[in-house]
Amino acid sequence: MYTQEDCFKLGSIARLHSFKGEVSIFLDVDEPQEYQNLESVFVEFDSKLVPFFIDDIKIRNKGFAVVKFDGIDSEKKALRLLKAPLYLPKEMLPELEGDEYYDFEIKGFKVVDATLGEVGIVNSVLDIKVNPLVSIQNGDSEILIPKIDQFIKEIDWDTDTLHIDASALVEMYLNEEH
Numbered sequence: 001m002y003t004q005e006d007c008f009k010l011g012s013i014a015r016l017h018s019f020k021g022e023v024s025i026f027l028d029v030d031e032p033q034e035y036q037n038l039e040s041v042f043v044e045f046d047s048k049l050v051p052f053f054i055d056d057i058k059i060r061n062k063g064f065a066v067v068k069f070d071g072i073d074s075e076k077k078a079l080r081l082l083k084a085p086l087y088l089p090k091e092m093l094p095e096l097e098g099d100e101y102y103d104f105e106i107k108g109f110k111v112v113d114a115t116l117g118e119v120g121i122v123n124s125v126l127d128i129k130v131n132p133l134v135s136i137q138n139g140d141s142e143i144l145i146p147k148i149d150q151f152i153k154e155i156d157w158d159t160d161t162l163h164i165d166a167s168a169l170v171e172m173y174l175n176e177e178h
Contacts, residue, residue, distance in 0.1 A: 002042060002049050007087035008104055010041060014064065016079065021072040023081060027063050028127070034094055035059070042087040049087055101155060103127065109160045111136050114153065115167035119143065119174075122162055134162070143173040 011028040027035055036059045042049035053070040060066060072078050093102060103125035111134075113119050120138035125147060132147040145151050145166050154163040164170075 010086045013081045019075045021078045044085045109162045111162045114165040
């Protein structure tokens with residue numbers, strides 16, 4: 001049995017596509033076409049992952065795909081799936097090259113700035129298309145650092161540490177009056 005910790009979020013069921021139970025899903029991934037041969041996905045219900053087999057999938061543009069799930073043959077059955085998150089096991093992720101990484105891999109990493117030293121823990125990566133941000137938790141404060149090479153200098157996989165050089169940005173967040 002897979003848990004959310006064993007999986008990555010692939011996307012979600014966005015809307016109904018037809019009265020025959022087809023749905024439109026949003027694939028929140030960089031290369032949606034890499035998932036055109038999916039045989040199954042996990043759908044989240046009440047914080048549990050339930051496997052659904054795919055009869056047919058057609059990748060569309062802008063990250064959307066039309067999916068026909070096995071056993072979902074009416075609009076009424078498809079309605080129960082609406083807005084549900086979709087997951088796949090992490091081992092299904094395409095291999096990355098060099099110093100590339102998946103955003104979820106750095107969650108919980110200690111963040112060390114070149115000037116200021118330890119500044120917090122990676123809370124999440126906000127996948128904003130034009131400007132992805134790393135959210136760092138520092139006590140009650142949130143620090144947002146652009147996910148670019150100018151600020152992110154190194155990932156130490158042995159010590160789960162994200163090394164950054166962004167002291168001016170960090171100080172701006174920490175010196176804000178609330």
